Amino acid sequence: MAGDNERIKLTLELLGTGLYPIIEQEMKAIYQDDWIDRAKESFRNSPLTSQPEGDAIRWDAHSTLLILWDHWNSVFRNRLTPLERSYVGELREFRNRWAHQSQISTDDTLRILDTAARLLSAAGSAQEARQLQRERDQLLHQILQYQEQIVIDSDDQRRERMRDAIIFLVCAVAIDLVIFFSYGTGGLAILFALFVAGVFAFLAYQRWVTPDRPTYGAHECTNCGKIIYGEACPYCNEDLPV
Structure with missing residues (x-):
């Protein structure tokens, strides 16, 4: 390194x-x-x-x-x-x-x-x-x-993110179909369907481009020795180096 x-x-x-x-x-x-x-x-x-x-x-x-x-x-x-x-x-x-x-x-x-x-x-x-x-x-x-x-770049992680993104898109299509079958193709129905499609498309995009990050449980700060629950120690007021 x-x-x-x-x-x-x-x-x-x-x-x-x-x-x-x-x-x-x-x-x-x-x-x-x-x-x-x-x-x-x-x-x-x-x-x-x-x-x-x-x-x-x-x-x-x-x-x-x-x-x-x-x-x-x-x-x-x-x-x-x-x-x-x-x-x-x-x-x-x-x-x-x-x-x-x-x-x-x-x-x-x-x-x-x-x-x-x-x-x-x-x-x-x-x-x-x-x-x-x-x-x-x-x-x-x-x-x-x-x-x-x-881990993020591994094939398993890529497949998992792709699976979740596809599920979001399938849900968007299914809900839009229900909207059209229930309320027809009027102006309000189309707007609602576009809104639903946009929300799920955004969720699918976020899931694909933003991988899961590790969560931090209780652990000891290496600088001050106090117990903290995140990546940065609030007692030291120092962020971990990038």
Whole structure:
């Protein structure tokens, strides 16, 4: 789906900026002034390092995720849970796949957005987490629209709409015949028959060109968490993205 690559790039950028504060805070608490040197040890131990020894650390997704993973037991285990550690491992795998231009599906992109948002939220980077949550909701809405369109364009749906449109037209003809047999072909009868034919023709046209749309039961708003009954949340006053 178009835009997946841009969403992954945005996710990696936000991971770099969003995870740096927790890394600096926790590494300083343990290693004091030596925390930068201890952080660089992670790159020397990594076969995938892109950080030349002696250079300043580039705080991108690769750096932050690698340091979180490598110093977990000594630094971050008391701040984050084992669940968040699994998020770090998952995002490292996706980041490496993306960096090597491996194919990443739309379903994977949706998972990356959700996992990154959860990790950033746990790390205290609320702004970056909310941005990724919005991207996740937009992508999910696009996926649902695409799946809905497949159903609408299916042969079964087309046949059902055609059947209903034909039923409307047959009803119009039947009622007009009753009008003419009952009241003759006077002016009022003709006007009434034309009115009935017009109404049913409009209904047939609407049924043919306007497919059924899904109805929304009670569900939780992905933004505020409140229970809503429609596509748009009245509490957030935000329409779902198109």
